[in-house]
Amino acid sequence: MFYDTQNDFDIIDKPKHIKSVLKEIKSNFVPYFEEFLATEAGSTPSTEEFLKALATIGVDAPQPKMQLSKQRASKAFKNIIKKGIEEFEKDQDFYIDLFDFDILEEHLEDTENFKNTVLRNKCPILCKTLHSTSEKLKKFKIDFTQANANGLYKVIYNLSSFADEYAEEFSNNDDYEKISCWNDLGLTDLEYGDLESLQETGYDILTEIDEYEEDYRYPSVIGPGISSHFLYKNYPSLFPNRSQNSIWAMWFLTAQKSFDCQEDSEFLMIKSTTAENNYLYPYCLYTWYAFNIYKMLKENAEQLDVYIDPDYRYVIVNVFMDFIAKIHKNDIETLTRESDSDWMGM
Numbered sequence: 001m002f003y004d005t006q007n008d009f010d011i012i013d014k015p016k017h018i019k020s021v022l023k024e025i026k027s028n029f030v031p032y033f034e035e036f037l038a039t040e041a042g043s044t045p046s047t048e049e050f051l052k053a054l055a056t057i058g059v060d061a062p063q064p065k066m067q068l069s070k071q072r073a074s075k076a077f078k079n080i081i082k083k084g085i086e087e088f089e090k091d092q093d094f095y096i097d098l099f100d101f102d103i104l105e106e107h108l109e110d111t112e113n114f115k116n117t118v119l120r121n122k123c124p125i126l127c128k129t130l131h132s133t134s135e136k137l138k139k140f141k142i143d144f145t146q147a148n149a150n151g152l153y154k155v156i157y158n159l160s161s162f163a164d165e166y167a168e169e170f171s172n173n174d175d176y177e178k179i180s181c182w183n184d185l186g187l188t189d190l191e192y193g194d195l196e197s198l199q200e201t202g203y204d205i206l207t208e209i210d211e212y213e214e215d216y217r218y219p220s221v222i223g224p225g226i227s228s229h230f231l232y233k234n235y236p237s238l239f240p241n242r243s244q245n246s247i248w249a250m251w252f253l254t255a256q257k258s259f260d261c262q263e264d265s266e267f268l269m270i271k272s273t274t275a276e277n278n279y280l281y282p283y284c285l286y287t288w289y290a291f292n293i294y295k296m297l298k299e300n301a302e303q304l305d306v307y308i309d310p311d312y313r314y315v316i317v318n319v320f321m322d323f324i325a326k327i328h329k330n331d332i333e334t335l336t337r338e339s340d341s342d343w344m345g346m
Contacts (some may be wrong), residue, residue: 095233182288245325
């Protein structure tokens with residue numbers, strides 16, 4: 001689905017549509033969750049993989065049961081959570097420093113250095129992309145090289161301001177968990193931007209980049225995926241990671257249904273013979289679905305006497321979504337064989 005199809009865009013944020021999508025997610029959640037626990041988020045072979053391995057050496061084994069005992073399921077879930085948080089924290093310090101206002105003000109004196117040293121060579125998500133040898137990422141590298149350093153600085157500053165203000169507004173965890181409508185998440189400003197936000201702080205360096213309409217994004221360089229990653233690394237309790245894997249996982253969790261979208265699925269961009277994740281998918285809507293998936297995970301955790309620290313709620317969601325994408329790796333590779341979806345700028 002492409003969002004220049006206005007009819008589809010008008011559909012996906014309507015209550016009836018959202019209700020249908022959530023209903024489908026809930027109906028498909030249990031089988032994925034059971035395998036999530038049985039394989040410890042893919043760290044051990046699945047039942048299917050194990051049987052295939054036995055078959056290659058001539059062993060005809062009976063189909064084992066996927067169902068784990070409560071004790072084993074609880075232990076598996078605790079291990080998943082522990083490993084997920086440890087992995088998340090490996091590079092978190094960089095992103096915390098990236099949003100630190102005192103450090104940002106120091107970079108204001110030399111935004112070219114900020115772009116070419118901090119972002120290009122030190123930022124984990126950008127560094128991985130920019131230093132990749134993949135031909136598919138050539139355009140992204142060019143776009144980054146040509147990007148206005150002041151413009152990139154502006155986006156990071158605005159994201160940092162938004163994140164801190166948002167965290168203050170939703171500091172009460174009990175209130176956050178009672179949110180009952182996607183609009184109440186308060187993320188529409190992040191989606192569409194506020195053109196006056198940085199000018200009000202007195203940073204006049206932005207006058208030369210007035211052509212950019214979205215001050216939380218930099219076209220073709222910092223899009224919804226990367227901006228959400230920055231937010232997620234600073235406040236994993238409030239901002240889910242809207243990665244490529246996450247959008248693919250949504251497609252599988254919703255059983256590839258179109259929900260009356262003319263372009264087949266709101267989660268994919270369909271080309272003539274290939275497809276890729278919809279990197280323009282609205283972050284505010286994705287967050288609502290991620291929030292509900294978190295509640296499903298939490299409900300199951302409580303049944304297994306497992307605690308999910310709300311400070312890391314979206315870390316666990318991210319691990320779950322990565323797992324779903326991982327078990328559908330072959331399907332995704334088939335669909336994206338000739339697309340340019342390796343790059344993460346959007």
